[in-house]
Amino acid sequence: xxxxxxxxxxxxxxxxxxxxxxxxxxxxxxxxxxxxxxxxxxxxxxxxxxxxxxxxxxxxxxxxxxxxxxxxxxxxxxxxxxxxxxxxxxxxxxxxxxxxxxxxxxxxxxxxxxxxxxxxxxxxxxxxxxxxxxxxxxxxxxxxxxxxxxxxxxxxxxxxxxxxxxxxxxxxxxxxxxxxxxxxxxxxxxxxxxxxxxxxxxxxxxxxxxxxxxxxxxxxxxxxxxxxxxxxxxxxxxxxxxxxxxxxxxxxxxxxxxxxxxxxxxxxxxxxxxxxxxxxxxxxxxxxxxxxxxxxxxxxxxxxxxxxxxxxxxxxxxxxxxxxxxxxxxxxxxxxxxxxxxxxxxxxxxxxxxxxxxxxxxxxxxxxxxxxxxxxxxxxxxxxxxxxxxxxxxxxxxxxxxxxxxxxxxxxxxxxxxxxxxxxxxxxxxxxxx
Numbered sequence: 190x191x192x193x194x195x196x197x198x199x200x201x202x203x204x205x206x207x208x209x210x211x212x213x214x215x216x217x218x219x220x221x222x223x224x225x226x227x228x229x230x231x232x233x234x235x236x237x238x239x240x241x242x243x244x245x246x247x248x249x250x251x252x253x254x255x256x257x258x259x260x261x262x263x264x265x266x267x268x269x270x271x272x273x274x275x276x277x278x279x280x281x282x283x284x285x286x287x288x289x290x291x292x293x294x295x296x297x298x299x300x301x302x303x304x305x306x307x308x309x310x311x312x313x314x315x316x317x318x319x320x321x322x323x324x325x326x327x328x329x330x331x332x333x334x335x336x337x338x339x340x341x342x343x344x345x346x347x348x349x350x351x352x353x354x355x356x357x358x359x360x361x362x363x364x365x366x367x368x369x370x371x372x373x374x375x376x377x378x379x380x381x382x383x384x385x386x387x388x389x390x391x392x393x394x395x396x397x398x399x400x401x402x403x404x405x406x407x408x409x410x411x412x413x414x415x416x417x418x419x420x421x422x423x424x425x426x427x428x429x430x431x432x433x434x435x436x437x438x439x440x441x442x443x444x445x446x447x448x449x450x451x452x453x454x455x456x457x458x459x460x461x462x463x464x465x466x467x468x469x470x471x472x473x474x475x476x477x478x479x480x481x482x483x484x485x486x487x488x489x490x491x492x493x494x495x496x497x498x499x500x501x502x503x504x505x506x507x508x509x510x511x512x513x514x515x516x517x518x519x520x521x522x523x524x525x526x527x528x529x530x531x532x533x534x535x536x537x538x539x540x541x542x543x544x545x546x547x548x549x550x551x552x553x554x555x556x557x558x559x560x561x562x563x564x565x566x567x568x569x570x571x572x573x574x575x576x577x578x579x580x581x582x583x584x585x586x587x588x589x590x591x592x593x594x595x596x597x598x599x600x601x602x603x604x605x606x607x608x609x610x611x612x613x614x615x616x617x618x619x620x621x622x623x
Contacts, residue, residue, distance in 0.1 A: 190206060190212045191205065191206065191207040192204060192205050192206060192207075193206055193212070193476065193600050195476065195478035195511050195600070195602055196478050196479075196480055196481030196482075196511075196602065197478065197481060197485070197511045197512075197513050197565065198481060198482050198485060198513035198515060199481065199482045200481075201481070202511060202565065202584050203584075204476060204509075204584065204588065205588065206476075206593055206598055206600075208593060208594045208595070209474075209593045209594070209595070209596055209597070209598045210595045210596055210597050210598075211597045211598065212598045212600060213472075213597075213598070213599055213600070214599075214600050214601075214602070215466055215468070215501060215599050215600065215601045215607055215609055216466075216602065216603070216607065217436075217437055217463060217464055217466070217603065217606050217607050218462065218463050218464075218466075220434075220436040220437075220442045220463050221436075221442055221443070222436060222440045222441070222442060223440075223441045223442065223443070223444075226270060226271075226274070226441055227274060229441075229444055230271065230274045230275075230278075230444060231278070233431075233444045233445070233446040233447075234275075234278065234429075234431075234446050237446070238446055238447040239445060239446065239447030239448060239451050239452040239455055240447045240448030240451035240452060241429070241447045241448040241451075244278070244283075244429055244446075245282060245283050247353070247428050247429055248279065248283050248285065248353055248428070248429075249283070250283055250284035250285055250286075251285075251289070252285065252289065252352075252353045253289050253351070253352040253353065254279060254285060254289060254290045254291070254352060254353045254354075254355065255291055255292075255293055255348045255349055255352045255353070255354050255355070256272065256275060256276070256290065256291070256292045256293070256354075256355050256356075256357065257292075257293050257295050257349065257354060257355070257356045257357065257358075257374050257375075257378060257379060257427075258272055258292055258293075258294055258295065258310060258311060258357045258358075259294070259295055259310075259357070259358055259359060259374065259378070260294050260295060260296050260297070260299050260302065260310065261299075261302065261306060261309075261310065262299060263358075263359050263369075264309070264310065265359070265435060265439045266358075266359030266433045266435050266439070266441075267433075267435070267439065267441065268310070268357050268358075268359065268433060269309065269310060269311060269312040269315075270312070270441070271357055271431060271433060271444070272292065272310075272311050272312055272315050272357055273311075273312035273314045273315055275355065275357065275431070276290060276292075276314070276315045276318065276319060277314070280318075287318045287319050288319075290319045290320075291319055291320040291321070291322065291348060292311050292315060292319060292320070292321040292322070293322055293323075293324050293346055293348050293349070293379060294307065294310055294311075294321070294322070294323045294324060295324055295358075295374045295377075295378025295379050296323050296324045296325075296326070296378070297324075297326065297377035297378055297380070297385060298326050298377065298382060298385060298544075298545075301323045301325075302323055307321045307322075307323070308321075322348075324346050324378065324379045325346075326377075326380065326381055326382040326385060327381075327382055328346070328347075328381075330347050331344040331345060331346065331347065331381045332344065332345055332346075332347050332349075332350045334350065334421075334424040334425060335424045337417050337420040337421060338416075338420065339387075339388075339391065339413060339416070339417045339420075340387070341376075341384055341387045341388055341417050341420075341421070342383070342384060342387070343376070343380065343384055343420075343421045343424055344380060344381030344383070344384050345375065345379050345380055345381070345384075345421075345424075345425055346379040349375075349379055349425050350425075353428045354425060354426075354427040354428060355427060355428060355429045355430070355431070356371070356374045356375075356427045356429075356430045356431065356449060357374075357431045357433070358370035358371055358373065358374045358378075358430070358431070358432055358433065358453075359432070359433045359434070359435065360432050360433070360434050360445075360453065360456040360457055360459070360460050361460060361464075362406040362407055362460060362461075362464060362465070362608050363406060364404075364405065364406055364496060364549065364552060365389065365392045365404050365405075365414050365545075365548065366404075366412070366414050366415050366418060367404070367405070367406065367407055367408045367409040367412050367414075367415050367457075368407070368409065368453075368457045368460065370432050370433075370453055370456065370457075371422070371430060371432060371449065371450065371453030371454075371456075372415075372418040372419050372421065372422035372449075372450070372453070373418060375418065375421050375422045375425050375427075376388050376417070376418045376421045376422075377389070377545075379425075380421070384421075386543055388414060388417045388418060388421075389414065389543055389545060389548065390540070390543045391404070391413040391414050391417065392404050392414060392543075392548050392552075393536070393539065393540060393543075393548075393551075398536040399536075399555065400551070400552060400555060401413070406496075406497075406608055407461060407465060407608070407610070407614075407618040408618070409457070409621060409622070410621045419450065422449060422450065423450075426449075427449040428449075429446070429447065429448075429449065430445075430446070430447065430448065430449035430450075430452050430453055431444060431445075431446045431452075432444070432445040432446070432452055432453045432455075432456035433456075434456055434459050434460055434463070436463075437480075437603055437606040442459075442463070443456070443459055445459070454622060457622055458619070458622045458623075461615075461618060461619055461622060462619070464606060464607060464608050465608050465610055465615055465618065465619075466607050466608065466609050466610065466615075467610060467611070467612040467615035467616070468501060468599075468609045468610065468611060468612065469611075469612055470503075470597070470611075471500075471501060471502055471503035471504075471506065471611070472501055472502060472503060472506065472596075472597040472598055472599040473502075473503060473506050473507065473593075473596035473597050473598065474502075474506060474507045474508075474509070474591065474592075474593050474596050474597070474598045474599070475498050475499075475501050475502045475506070475507070475508045475509070475598070475599045475600075475601065476509045476511070476598065476599070476600045476601070477494050477495070477497075477498035477508065477509070477510055477511065477600075477601040477604035478494070478511040478512075478601065478602055478603070478604060479491050479493075479494045479510075479511065479512050479603075479604055479605055480494075480602065480603040480604070480605060480606070481513075482513070482515075484605055485511070485512040485513050485514060485515075486513075486514070486515060486516045486519075487514050487515075487516045487517055487518060487519030487520075488512060488514050488517070488518045488519050488523075488524075488566070488568060488572075488573065489518065489519025489520040489523045489524075489546070489549075490519060491510065491512035491514065492523075492549060492553050493604070493605045494510060494512070494601070494604025494605045495508070495510055495553060495556060495557075495562070495604070496552060496553065496556055497601070497604050497605065497607060497608050497609065498510070498601050498604050498609070499556040499557075499559055499560075499562075500608065500609045500610060500611075501599045501601070501609035502559065502560050502599075503560070504559055504560060505559075505560050505561075506559075506560040506561070507560060507561045507562075507563065507591060507592075508560060508561070508562045508563070509563045509564075509565065509587070509591060510562065510563070510564050510565070510566075510604075511565045511566075512564065512565070512566050513565075513566060513567055514566045514567055514568045515567060517568065518568065518572055520546050522544055522546040522547065523546040523547075523549065523550050524550075524572070526538075526539070526546075526547050526550040526551070527550075527572075527575050527576070530550075530554065530575055530576070531575050535551060535554070536551075539551055553576065554576055554577065557576055557577040557578060558577060561579075562577065562578045562579070563578070563579050563580075563581070563587060563590065563591065564578050564579065564580040564581070565580075565581055565582070565584055565587055566580050566581075566582065567582060568580055
């Protein structure tokens with residue numbers, strides 16, 4: 190192999206790799222695509238239910254029902270399709286009145302939705318027939334449902350108390366909680382701001398200026414963030430959970446329905462075996478593309494590819510990230526943290542005022558320190574220089590600074606979708622899910 194071709198924005202970039210000792214492509218495992226989503230849904234809430242009774246044995250016609258769904262940042266799972274199927278099933282098959290059903294959007298600390306966005310998230314059918322509302326993490330009427338063993342006072346949306354709760358969520362690897370979905374719909378989804386802050390702040394090591402080694406993508410056992418979330422989930426005690434898994438094209442690949450915790454954990458196994466990629470060694474050089482437009486619209490979005498790809502690079506190695514960033518740096522809350530980084534108090538500032546975007550910035554800086562990170566982008570090189578990233582706008586100029594001769598090279602065409610893991614790590618995480 191003399192060249193590789195990787196997506197960059199709406200085009201592609203050709204990169205010479207002649208002279209490398211080895212060149213290996215890191216790709217996700219093939220995933221099925223559901224052909225008849227209605228048929229799949231009906232089976233998953235009846236005969237295919239996991240760890241509990243079929244949905245029609247758990248919900249009565251006169252029950253007050255709250256459906257918790259995710260916000261726009263997770264709309265890649267197209268939950269509107271599932272939400273519509275669920276409401277139709279509750280109304281048509283079980284006999285639940287529309288006025289007894291409501292949908293709460295698990296915003297966490299994110300911005301509120303417009304009415305058009307609520308319609309998009311829940312589906313037009315659901316929006317037109319039942320009440321659809323945003324969660325407010327600062328609401329005065331949140332309900333305290335208990336305290337976790339970590340000392341987190343669990344305040345949640347009042348509509349999650351005294352009603353039958355059904356959670357629809359999407360499962361992916363998650364940098365802090367191990368996996369997204371499931372209990373994350375409770376914390377941070379429908380929790381109070383201080384509850385969220387207390388939980389998420391455990392991402393930082395309690396004694397040293399670094400991330401907590403117990404947290405990270407795929408890590409559930411002894412992960413304090415996950416454990417804290419699971420305890421909160423049991424306090425709310427949803428009667429049913431629906432976990433959605435999608436392929437890299439955001440097409441529905443699998444539904445896991447039933448017991449809130451058991452069904453979600455089966456979805457975690459599916460994601461680990463689909464997107465987790467066992468590797469035998471870490472390479473000298475890793476070339477990674479976000480997958481082009483729209484996945485590399487800004488640097489904030491592109492960081493996921495960086496965080497995944499760094500797992501494939503040996504310490505002191507080189508990582509080349511292709512992220513056009515036509516819309517610039519992205520989330521303001523992310524790049525605002527450059528100021529405390531430059532001033533030398535990033536750790537102290539994040540502990541004082543913890544935010545998710547702030548932690549992603551913090552984790553990115555940690556990952557960058559593993560080796561030499563070089564960026565092909567339209568960003569001003571000065572924007573990322575303080576993070577330890579060297580940026581170029583021309584691939585030919587960039588390659589003048591990359592030595593691949595007699596080096597082991599990995600190539601990741603879709604960095605945001607694939608999570609490389611050394612084989613022993615992969616096997617350990619799979620065994621923990623069994």
